[in-house]
Amino acid sequence: MYTINWGDLTPELFLKEYWQKKPLLIKAGFNSFQDPITADQLAGLAMEQEIESRIIAHDNNEKWQVSHGPFEEFSEFGENNWTLLVQAVNNWSETTAALLLPFKFLPNWRIDDVMVSFSTPGAGVGPHLDQYDVFITQGEGKRRWQVGLPDAGLIELVPHEDLKQVSAFKPIIDEVTEPGDILYIPPNHPHNGVALENSMNYSVGFQAPSAQEMITALADTVIDKDIAGQRFGDPNRSITISPECLTTEDIKQLQSFMLTQTSDLDLFSDMISSFCTRNHHALEILIPVEPFTEEMVVSYLNDPEIFVRPVLGIKSLINEQNGDLYINGDRVSISENTRELAILIAKNQPLTSESIKSSMDCLNNIQMLTSVLNMGYWYID
Amino acid sequence: MYTINWGDLTPELFLKEYWQKKPLLIKAGFNSFQDPITADQLAGLAMEQEIESRIIAHDNNEKWQVSHGPFEEFSEFGENNWTLLVQAVNNWSETTAALLLPFKFLPNWRIDDVMVSFSTPGAGVGPHLDQYDVFITQGEGKRRWQVGLPDAGLIELVPHEDLKQVSAFKPIIDEVTEPGDILYIPPNHPHNGVALENSMNYSVGFQAPSAQEMITALADTVIDKDIAGQRFGDPNRSITISPECLTTEDIKQLQSFMLTQTSDLDLFSDMISSFCTRNHHALEILIPVEPFTEEMVVSYLNDPEIFVRPVLGIKSLINEQNGDLYINGDRVSISENTRELAILIAKNQPLTSESIKSSMDCLNNIQMLTSVLNMGYWYID
Numbered sequence: 001m002y003t004i005n006w007g008d009l010t011p012e013l014f015l016k017e018y019w020q021k022k023p024l025l026i027k028a029g030f031n032s033f034q035d036p037i038t039a040d041q042l043a044g045l046a047m048e049q050e051i052e053s054r055i056i057a058h059d060n061n062e063k064w065q066v067s068h069g070p071f072e073e074f075s076e077f078g079e080n081n082w083t084l085l086v087q088a089v090n091n092w093s094e095t096t097a098a099l100l101l102p103f104k105f106l107p108n109w110r111i112d113d114v115m116v117s118f119s120t121p122g123a124g125v126g127p128h129l130d131q132y133d134v135f136i137t138q139g140e141g142k143r144r145w146q147v148g149l150p151d152a153g154l155i156e157l158v159p160h161e162d163l164k165q166v167s168a169f170k171p172i173i174d175e176v177t178e179p180g181d182i183l184y185i186p187p188n189h190p191h192n193g194v195a196l197e198n199s200m201n202y203s204v205g206f207q208a209p210s211a212q213e214m215i216t217a218l219a220d221t222v223i224d225k226d227i228a229g230q231r232f233g234d235p236n237r238s239i240t241i242s243p244e245c246l247t248t249e250d251i252k253q254l255q256s257f258m259l260t261q262t263s264d265l266d267l268f269s270d271m272i273s274s275f276c277t278r279n280h281h282a283l284e285i286l287i288p289v290e291p292f293t294e295e296m297v298v299s300y301l302n303d304p305e306i307f308v309r310p311v312l313g314i315k316s317l318i319n320e321q322n323g324d325l326y327i328n329g330d331r332v333s334i335s336e337n338t339r340e341l342a343i344l345i346a347k348n349q350p351l352t353s354e355s356i357k358s359s360m361d362c363l364n365n366i367q368m369l370t371s372v373l374n375m376g377y378w379y380i381d
Numbered sequence: 382m383y384t385i386n387w388g389d390l391t392p393e394l395f396l397k398e399y400w401q402k403k404p405l406l407i408k409a410g411f412n413s414f415q416d417p418i419t420a421d422q423l424a425g426l427a428m429e430q431e432i433e434s435r436i437i438a439h440d441n442n443e444k445w446q447v448s449h450g451p452f453e454e455f456s457e458f459g460e461n462n463w464t465l466l467v468q469a470v471n472n473w474s475e476t477t478a479a480l481l482l483p484f485k486f487l488p489n490w491r492i493d494d495v496m497v498s499f500s501t502p503g504a505g506v507g508p509h510l511d512q513y514d515v516f517i518t519q520g521e522g523k524r525r526w527q528v529g530l531p532d533a534g535l536i537e538l539v540p541h542e543d544l545k546q547v548s549a550f551k552p553i554i555d556e557v558t559e560p561g562d563i564l565y566i567p568p569n570h571p572h573n574g575v576a577l578e579n580s581m582n583y584s585v586g587f588q589a590p591s592a593q594e595m596i597t598a599l600a601d602t603v604i605d606k607d608i609a610g611q612r613f614g615d616p617n618r619s620i621t622i623s624p625e626c627l628t629t630e631d632i633k634q635l636q637s638f639m640l641t642q643t644s645d646l647d648l649f650s651d652m653i654s655s656f657c658t659r660n661h662h663a664l665e666i667l668i669p670v671e672p673f674t675e676e677m678v679v680s681y682l683n684d685p686e687i688f689v690r691p692v693l694g695i696k697s698l699i700n701e702q703n704g705d706l707y708i709n710g711d712r713v714s715i716s717e718n719t720r721e722l723a724i725l726i727a728k729n730q731p732l733t734s735e736s737i738k739s740s741m742d743c744l745n746n747i748q749m750l751t752s753v754l755n756m757g758y759w760y761i762d
């Protein structure tokens with residue numbers, strides 16, 4: 001169990017002073033930090049077809065190379081100046097997924113994944129910006145991390161077609177990170193980490209939809225559900241003097257028609273909940289070969305040794321506005337009866353049969369759990 | 382030149398009393414109406430690959446058949462109970478395009494196209510609804526037209542997979558149309574026309590974007606232009622008690638972020654102008670093999686016999702809000718200098734070299750005309 005050692009800070013103070021505002025290095029943020037995964041295990045994941053991985057290497061003349069996984073061999077890269085990065089390791093490693101737990105002072109829907117890197121001496125991805133907040137924990141090894149402030153004057157560099165970097169920046173943090181140190185970097189703050197020894201780094205990354213993504217998701221939703229199909233009307237039109245003209249008046253009426261049809265809170269709320277719970281990376285959905293019946297679920301849960309577990313990496317939430325449960329983009333309707341169990345499901349932690357025994361007195365709960373199991377988002381173990 | 386004989390009405394009264402509200406039959410709306418196209422010419426268009434055409438036939442047991450063009454032969458359909466419908470005939474027949482001119486008391490951007498039908502005795506498409514306003518002019522022949530009121534109780538029928546009809550409705554108009562009669566039908570009013578003799582009908586159809594179409598077009602625009610890419614931020618977040626919850630507060634902030642990023646009038650205005658000038662049917666864009674130079678255009682226009690003509694069916698408008706010209710979905714920037722010529726272009730009527738001689742004193746006008754010619758939307762004749 002990882003617990004953040006805030007020192008003089010508290011989560012409240014962190015949110016007030018640093019979150020989305022200022023970078024921060026929390027020295028020994030995790031006391032006597034234990035790596036959740038070894039470099040060898042990480043290399044193993046990078047051999048899998050469905051797991052996104054990259055190796056970024058540079059030579060001493062600063063020529064950069066990017067290779068994409070799956071990888072079969074690592075020896076060709078030598079001893080220095082290369083780093084292996086694996087996305088969404090929390091979707092495959094339960095111990096790595098545990099690194100998300102200390103960040104529950106932020107809502108789950110803001111959290112994206114844990115990226116893990118293994119870097120040899122001299123290695124890093126180079127100075128760059130990200131659009132998202134990140135907490136980078138130093139595991140095994142040491143690394144020199146520099147972080148600067150947002151600066152419109154920075155030049156975008158593309159030393160390789162798959163690599164975006166920025167020009168040199170003035171660091172306001174410049175420190176060697178040691179096991180258990182946590183570095184918080186807000187969006188658009190340039191940063192650069194160079195390994196001093198073989199090094200593991202764990203990036204808890206956040207997600208925040210852009211307006212562009214939201215409007216695209218809204219468009220997909222109105223098409224999928226075939227809503228907002230009503231057509232603009234103009235029963236009060238007066239005679240047209242300049243037929244070639246699209247008047248400002250008409251433009252404003254068209255826009256306000258579109259906005260009233262689509263600024264519906266229920267529609268948005270449903271759309272954004274699906275959006276935020278869709279995974280950006282592969283994960284192992286476990287759809288049962290034979291669908292569970294309600295009777296089967298009840299009988300399994302009679303065994304006190306049984307666990308019901310969420311698939312690793314599955315995203316879910318309870319939408320406070322409409323009260324429903326969203327898992328992996330899907331909506332599950334919740335009633336007063338099923339609310340308590342739905343919250344447990346949304347918390348994404350394994351449940352013992354004991355802990356949900358009382359819920360199973362209610363048919364609605366059995367039905368809900370059965371359908372979540374049949375969707376493959378949770379499983380019986 | 383077609384002129385509507387309004388009788389006791391005026392365009393103003395029509396707009397006030399009927400437009401989008403009530404159906405209306407204007408007997409002899411066109412005095413001594415001359416068909417702009419013959420049945421044979423229409424059949425010729427229906428033989429073309431790029432022109433959308435259908436034949437709808439039924440037998441006396443009310444079994445319906447739909448065939449899609451292009452057609453090679455019509456004799457197989459016999460003498461009765463079949464109708465040929467050709468979309469956007471105004472994109473191919475200049476005399477048919479002239480049928481749009483009497484409707485200039487409505488703005489061009491609302492007008493879609495002229496669909497033409499030829500029906501043999503007994504023929505029609507059956508009782509149905511449309512989402513758009515239409516003015517149907519009776520040409521050659523006679524037809525019995527019935528029009529009813531919107532009625533949520535009507536049942537949708539699909540007598541053939543390509544044919545939507547509605548159950549029987551109570552007509553409030555039930556008349557035999559004769560050459561020159563104009564029948565106006567607002568959206569969602571059930572109607573049915575059955576030919577009494579071989580009959581030509583000319584439907585001037587309107588367009589009105591749906592909220593769904595607008596939001597989809599807006600999504601396409603923000604992606605194309607790569608705007609609204611800024612990400613949601615929450616620097617004022619306070620500590621989360623229920624991390625599994627997407628709060629109503631967060632949902633509202635996400636929505637208002639999306640709306641402020643996308644409810645920009647300039648963005649909407651540009652998007653809707655492109656949207657409204659995109660043709661829904663094929664048309665003959667005439668991109669010159671050798672692009673015109675400005676010198677070439679000037680020298681052509683020195684010839685007083687020259688016409689500059691819009692491609693048939695091309696849609697264009699002047700956006701009053703941003704002042705620019707839109708043709709066939711493309712935006713052409715307009716300055717004070719080019720405004721007058723841009724309006725002439727947006728009016729979509731052939732220009733003599735004489736009529737634009739004075740404009741040609743200004744280089745900006747020459748440039749604009751050259752680029753419109755090179756886009757293939759207008760041509761020199």
Ligand SMILES: O=C(O)CCC(=O)C(=O)O
Pocket residue numbers: 083115116117119124125130134136191193201202203
């Ligand atoms: O671990 C690394 O080398 C990259 C970390 C990083 O830049 C990030 O997570 O944003």
Ligand SMILES: O=C(O)CCC(=O)C(=O)O
Pocket residue numbers: 464496497498500505506511515517572574582583584
């Ligand atoms: O001409 C026809 O048979 C069909 C006309 C019609 O229903 C329409 O234009 O809406």
Ligand SMILES: [Co+2]
Pocket residue numbers: 128129130191
């Ligand atoms: Co980064």
Ligand SMILES: [Co+2]
Pocket residue numbers: 509510511572
């Ligand atoms: Co119709």
